Amino acid sequence: MEGQYDKVVIVFFGLIVLIWIVYGVRKWLQDPAPEHMPELLLNEEIQEHPALYILEREGYEVIGGKLKVPLSFQVNQNTLYSRLFIDYVAEKEDEVYIVKISKSRMKVEWTGSGVRDRMLLYLLLYPACDGLLYVDTEEETIKRITLLDEDDYLYDPGDE
Template identity: 45%
Template structure:
């Protein structure tokens, strides 16, 4: 190549590298904030095979990968420190898709309206955005309901 050919090749290669770095940075900057799922669930309890919810999920074709997990929440309310917890009952997997599992409670009946489902289960979907939804198990009715949230 001539005297300008080498510079042209270097200029094109440099532009491609700069464009690639820009795209990587742009994608990282605009990703939704998420927690490191493996780090979060590393403190989950072991799966209790004698649990009726675990057996029910396994009969339905799910593999329960993590047991109960308690996520401590520290709240600052006008300078006053409050404590709370968020409970994940189980994490299950089926066909390469991961789900957060919540179980029904007699003292907290589920309101199956849009706002009721949102108020009760949206927080779990936002907590682990890598999950493919929330499974709600009702042992009395022997049902597993799959809830996914889409925005916009």
């Protein structure tokens, strides 16, 4: 009988630790991600460009000029620096968009992976924006790019 009390105490403490771990993991999964995304600042200086006329023709109001977003990365003990450029910030019907202008030397491949590789970082950097506008100055068109919620599409991994 003496050894059974030890087993009961060990099982009791094991259950308490297990409940504590399950509660901690559940709370961690339900908590929103910490807000460490930069706020979208507006540059009051808007430089002239043919893309401005294309945006205005389509009903967009340009509310911010070129932005430089500084980035820094820690790789092992080295700090690496880079930057992203946003050409304009535009608004239409209370929706705010980041604007990227086409460059002849950097063509976009209009496939899922092409858009992901070239545009996703902007959409993730400023998730409060309603999307990204890609202005093709050669074709004088605008492509509106937004991220879909997982409920908006059906993905079958067997499709790949």
